[in-house]
Amino acid sequence: MRYLLVALVVIACSGRDAPPPQPTVVTPDRPDQTIGGSVVPQIHEFPAGRAADIRRIFEGNALSYPVAVVSKEGAQTQFVNPRPIFVSDRRFVVGLPPAAHAALDRLIAGLNAGPSPAGATYELTFWAVEGGAAAKTEVAGDLADLAPVLEKLPGLGSRRFKAVDRVGGRSRDGAHSKLVGRVLQAEHKLAAGPDGIELEVTLQLQQSDGRGPTIETTLHLPLDQPVVMGDASQPGAADGVANLLLYVVRARRVE
Numbered sequence: 001m002r003y004l005l006v007a008l009v010v011i012a013c014s015g016r017d018a019p020p021p022q023p024t025v026v027t028p029d030r031p032d033q034t035i036g037g038s039v040v041p042q043i044h045e046f047p048a049g050r051a052a053d054i055r056r057i058f059e060g061n062a063l064s065y066p067v068a069v070v071s072k073e074g075a076q077t078q079f080v081n082p083r084p085i086f087v088s089d090r091r092f093v094v095g096l097p098p099a100a101h102a103a104l105d106r107l108i109a110g111l112n113a114g115p116s117p118a119g120a121t122y123e124l125t126f127w128a129v130e131g132g133a134a135a136k137t138e139v140a141g142d143l144a145d146l147a148p149v150l151e152k153l154p155g156l157g158s159r160r161f162k163a164v165d166r167v168g169g170r171s172r173d174g175a176h177s178k179l180v181g182r183v184l185q186a187e188h189k190l191a192a193g194p195d196g197i198e199l200e201v202t203l204q205l206q207q208s209d210g211r212g213p214t215i216e217t218t219l220h221l222p223l224d225q226p227v228v229m230g231d232a233s234q235p236g237a238a239d240g241v242a243n244l245l246l247y248v249v250r251a252r253r254v255e
Contacts, residue, residue, distance in 0.1 A: 039065075039080075041095045046108050048090055051174035052191035052198055053111055058084055062107075063100050089174040121254045122197060122223075125168035126179065126186040128205060131244035134160035142166075146248055149226045156244065164205070164245075170254060183207070186249075196222040196251070203229075203247045213245055226250040 046054055057063065064079045084092040096104065129143065129150070139147040140162040150161050165184035171177045173192040179185070188201040199219045205212035221227055229247045 038097045039067075039095050040098065040101075041093055042101050043087070043091055043093050044084075044101075044104060044108060045091050047111055049173050049192050050108075050111050051086065051089065052193040054084060054092065054108075055191055055198075057104075057107060058082065058094075063094075063096060063104060065097050065100055086174050086176075089172045121170055121172050122190060122192075123168065123170050123252045123254050124177075124179075124186075124188065124190070124199075125166065125250045125252075126184060126203065127166050127248040128164035128184045128203075129161055129246040129248060130164050131156065131159035131161050131246060133243070134158050137161075145250075146226055149228060149248070150246075153228060159244065161246075183212075193220075196220055199249070199251070201249065205245070215247060219249070221249065221251050223251055223253055 058081075061079075061081045064081045066077050066079050068075045069078050070076075082094050082096055084094045086092045094104075127143070127146065129146070131150075135158060137151055137158050138160045139150050140160075142163050143150065143161055146161075150159075153159075165181045167179040167181035167184050167186055169177065169179050171188070171190045173190060176187075176189045178187045183206050185204045185206060186201060188199055191198040197220075199221050200217075201219065202214065202216045204214040215229055217229065219227060226248050227250070229249075230244065
């Protein structure tokens with residue numbers, strides 16, 4: 001009987017001294033199991049004249065990263081394709097996981113080894129041109145620089161081209177600019193490339209009764225070669241000879 005009591009006491013004491021069970025914590029070892037916490041914004045600098053290269057890196061989704069999205073169906077892995085926000089002609093901000101920021105810095109460092117695009121400042125000129133039906137093609141004197149291009153436009157028949165308005169100015173690689181003329185307004189962002197520039201542009205004619213015809217597009221623009229765009233929003237006439245509204249843009253490198 002004595003031994004039984006001792007055993008009971010020992011068992012009771014052991015029960016009191018045993019530590020409470022600890023919860024099991026599972027630490028994810030995959031980046032797609034962490035939601036958002038590891039993504040941080042950071043400023044990166046890049047060599048002058050390389051804004052177009054930076055955009056191509058992101059547009060090609062070279063720095064996409066996985067995240068877990070939780071819904072009623074459970075957790076799913078999705079990929080985020082980050083986009084840079086340019087704050088100057090040589091700096092941009094982007095949100096990425098720390099390892100991706102380090103990889104991006106190595107990519108940018110590699111840009112220094114290659115040849116730089118020719119020039120980082122450009123002179124841009126925008127024209128709004130009206131083309132009215134005529135017996136033969138004529139180009140007004142103030143459009144003499146554009147005559148070789150306008151006279152060769154296919155499928156328009158004979159037209160008399162005259163300028164509606166013209167605006168121009170200088171812009172640096174990666175810069176966002178806005179030019180306002182008498183009736184023509186041009187808002188654009190420029191990125192230099194090895195064989196010309198990439199131009200995100202919005203062209204609009206201001207009218208007395210409000211906003212006029214508008215074109216929004218992205219162009220690959222060779223240097224010193226005018227590019228003509230037609231305004232598809234202009235109403236056509238039943239006889240097919242309605243006046244045309246054309247926009248022309250030209251880029252020149254500034255030494």
